[in-house]
Amino acid sequence: MGWGDLCSYGHPTQECGEIDKMVAEGMRFTQWYSADSLCSPSRAALLTGRLPIRVGVWGGERVFANDGSGGLPKNETTIAEVLKDAGYATGMVGKWHLGINEFLPGDGRHLPHHHGFDFVGTNLPFTNHWACDESKVHLAHPNPIKCFLYWNATLVQQPFRHDNLTASFLQDSVAFIHSNKDTPFFLYLSFAHMHTDMFSAPRFRETSRRGRYGDGLRELDWAVGEVLKTLVSLQIQHRTLVIFLSDHGGHLEICTEGGSNGILKGGKASTWDGGLRVPGIAWWPGVVAPGQVSQHLVSSMDVFQTAAELAGVTPPKDRIYDGKSLVPILLEKAPAVPTSKLPPSPRTLFHYCSDRLMAVRYGEYKAHFYSMELPTNYTEHCPSGVPKVEYYTSFDCYGPHITHHEPPLLYNIDRDPGELYPLPVGQYDEVIANILAAKLQHQASLVPGKAQCKETSTTLQPCCNPPFCYCNYKPASHR
Structure with missing residues (x-):
């Protein structure tokens, strides 16, 4: 849903x-x-x-x-x-x-x-x-x-x-x-x-x-x-x-x-x-x-x-x-x-695709280190609004449809919940630094399960x- x-x-x-x-x-x-x-x-x-x-x-x-x-x-x-x-x-x-x-x-x-x-x-x-x-x-x-x-x-x-x-x-x-x-x-x-x-x-x-x-x-x-x-x-x-x-x-x-x-x-x-x-x-x-x-x-x-x-x-x-x-x-x-x-310590959520850390939500901000390409052929794929076959954006977290962002794409989710307008990261040095610190601390404590x-x-x-x-x-x- x-x-x-x-x-x-x-x-x-x-x-x-x-x-x-x-x-x-x-x-x-x-x-x-x-x-x-x-x-x-x-x-x-x-x-x-x-x-x-x-x-x-x-x-x-x-x-x-x-x-x-x-x-x-x-x-x-x-x-x-x-x-x-x-x-x-x-x-x-x-x-x-x-x-x-x-x-x-x-x-x-x-x-x-x-x-x-x-x-x-x-x-x-x-x-x-x-x-x-x-x-x-x-x-x-x-x-x-x-x-x-x-x-x-x-x-x-x-x-x-x-x-x-x-x-x-x-x-x-x-x-x-x-x-x-x-x-x-x-x-x-x-x-x-x-x-x-x-x-x-x-x-x-x-x-x-x-x-x-x-x-x-x-x-x-x-x-x-x-x-x-x-x-x-x-x-x-x-x-x-x-x-x-x-x-x-x-x-x-x-x-x-x-x-x-x-x-x-x-x-x-x-x-x-x-x-x-x-x-x-x-x-x-x-x-x-x-x-x-x-x-x-x-x-x-x-x-x-x-x-x-x-x-x-x-x-x-x-x-x-x-x-x-x-x-x-x-x-x-x-x-x-x-x-x-x-x-001082905003809620931080870590968003994974399988074992790849894709994005970090940090308070009102969200940083995408990797993002998935979204489908653009809905008209062709959905005649009369009904799909011809089942497919996903992708199960694969490492394919060519994945884009690496360095520096990360940064959004203010409170102001831009649709993630349409990336922020100029150069003007958000402190936010980026805090997100990177939270990311490093998280990864240092992470022991992936089999x-x-x-x-x-x-x-x-x-x-x-x-x-x-x-x-x-x-x-x-x-x-």
């Missing part, structure tokens, strides 16, 4: 709904950044509070493949593991995309139950892939082998059906909440929306002015609303913090079905702000004041430290964390608008009923 996709984030034709109501009742962040512009690394960073380069979720095509042997390393500590040790019930439902098998086709050694989740409901270990497009709008012959659904660690559907996918995620999530309403719990609910291919249940089709993308967003909006209504009906909303966010920016190369990043440059896979800045919303009735807008520079990696502080636990001290607790902001102990444009996304093997492809790779079982909880 892109930064400009929601009604409350300024989209002119997207219907307002439950997520926008959540904004009105909570806090909207205008500068929430994902730790990466692709699925797997951003999710690894969210769950561990650490940059993907530290945890090893990099290399190859930067995401885990359906037949890959790599995964989120078991020596990394997730939010679920920290909270589980503090007595929380932990649950995961939806898209995982942090590895599946390691040695054998069905060993499931990278699945969520190995990372602190006691309950794992309906889940996509891989992703909602382009090859799963049942409408055949873009592919005349989809490849269903890449389209599989698990319940806990068991493959139950191949190919999976889109019609009730979101409803299944919702059903399992609501059941988990009901089962744990009297105890502390942590639920990681990761929807398949808004990922290629676009889909929605029949009741939502052709209901949005935006077409298939808008239909899917309306279904997502409905499901989010049902989760919030469940908390209210159980009267536990006053002790439950809900954070809504996207894992990266919109996928502009798929035209009207890729989402909107508003005025931001670039999109998915790039380190321009359109690939990294995402919607971020916090909802906690009675604790987070309604109608708040925070302009603080925050990261998805902050969720880990926020959860740890609220639970009163201390994460392992044998590693470096890149996130910070959002508790002072959520509880209004910090002003919604930073009081100083450039405080690259996990390089490991692939066709023998590890999940397949039920070999050699047919076709099944449609109903989980016991859905019977």
Whole structure:
């Protein structure tokens, strides 16, 4: 989902709904950044509070493949593991995309139950892939082998059906909440929306002015609303913090079905702000004041430290964390608008493409040491606004489309959020010096984890009923 996709984030034709109501009742962040512009690394960073380069979720095509042997390393500590040790019930439902098998086709050694989740409901270990497009709008012959659904660690559907996918995620999530309403719990609910291919249940089709993308967003909006209504009906909303966010920016190369990043440059896979800045919303009735807008520079990696502080636990001290607790902001102990444009120690974010440090955000400034060339052939590629094939700006972080900048390209993001007007670096010597010092200090402390996304093997492809790779079982909880 892109930064400009929601009604409350300024989209002119997207219907307002439950997520926008959540904004009105909570806090909207205008500068929430994902730790990466692709699925797997951003999710690894969210769950561990650490940059993907530290945890090893990099290399190859930067995401885990359906037949890959790599995964989120078991020596990394997730939010679920920290909270589980503090007595929380932990649950995961939806898209995982942090590895599946390691040695054998069905060993499931990278699945969520190995990372602190006691309950794992309906889940996509891989992703909602382009090859799963049942409408055949873009592919005349989809490849269903890449389209599989698990319940806990068991493959139950191949190919999976889109019609009730979101409803299944919702059903399992609501059941988990009901089962744990009297105890502390942590639920990681990761929807398949808004990922290629676009889909929605029949009741939502052709209901949005935006077409298939808008239909899917309306279904997502409905499901989010049902989760919030469940908390209210159980009267536990006053002790439950809900954070809504996207894992990266919109996928502009798929035209009207890729989402909107508003005025931001670039999109998915790039380190321009359109690939990294995402919607971020916090909802906690009675604790987070309604109608708040925070302009603080925050990261998805902050969720880990926020959860740890609220639970009163201390994460392992044998590693470096890149996130910070959002508790002072959520509880209004910090002003919604930073009081100083450039405080003594401004928030610094490091933007990577795989293992290459591309850009550094330093307070209101952003310096690009490398940048990706953006596509210019949208008209040719998107007849009638619909893409002919799927493609990205690039997965490759070292190809000829990458430009090295020395000195770096410098932007004032507060004044120029679209990254259109580079500043004359000669007039910003102090800013450049501070950014270079922060960069050197960061790189001196960095020990990259072993690259996990390089490991692939066709023998590890999940397949039920070999050699047919076709099944449609109903989980016991859905019977």
